[in-house]
Amino acid sequence: MGLILQVFGAYVVTVTSGIIFETPKHLVLQSGFIGALGYLVYLLSLHYTGSAVATLLSGMIIALLSHIAARLLKSPVTIFYIPSIFPLVPGVGIYKIAYYYILGNTNLAGKNFVESISIAGAIALSIFFVDSFLEVYNTVKIKFKKI
Template sequence: MPDLLLTIIIQFVVAGLATFGFAIIFNAPRSESMLCGITGAIGWLVYYLLIHYADFNLVASALIATGILTIFARILAVRRQNPVTLYLMTGIFPLVPGAGIYYTAYYLITDDRSAFASKGTETLEIAIAIVFGIIFGTAIPQVLFHKLVRTKKGASHS
């Protein structure tokens, strides 16, 4: 069990640092960079746990992780009064199948048609899953996020 906890902590920290770095490159406001990093770390951790411990496939894991990350980004956007894209675009950074895109291009160039088709299909499926995760996360009415934030702020002032 300690190994599992250490692995989870390492995955969270590395994904958070990578997303934090991307937020800086993306020119996110300094005051929001840490929250952008946390958003990416949460999305990656959900993805990682679903693949390695819940036996989900890559596509389902990307869909669920992106949906959760989108909801978290929307909560932050309302709470911090910023555009949701600030947290969402930086937060999906760890989930984007960059290696899949690289290997798809590599197999195309090396004329390995079978590997190209296989990796290209997998990469496209993951990218589509990310899009649908965002759609599902944004399908929740905005008024619910405002009510949630108002309820939390009201509870903290009592």
């Protein structure tokens, strides 16, 4: 039950951030589905890996599904990327950095800093990997059509 509730929460977060960023109304539910599916991958892979690797895997799923949705629905890919990534953003980690730093516990602040930077880097890398793979795939596909 807890897993379903968390995935539903990710869906709500994605839809809400889509509304805030003025995603077209007919695409809000699709971006919510992508965000919820990405967060489900995060939760399932978190049991086997660390948070940064789980974020990388779920970010890659979000990026791939965003590209597929963009092509099928003839929309810019960022309409799906931006709201769907929100459930993965390390907001609590960033809060803990400031909290522990104010308390004077620099060890815990540093630990949370490294973890938050790792998660943020995993988000960026996941988008980079999928975009680069699709760019290479499309280039190779065009080259082979000419032959």
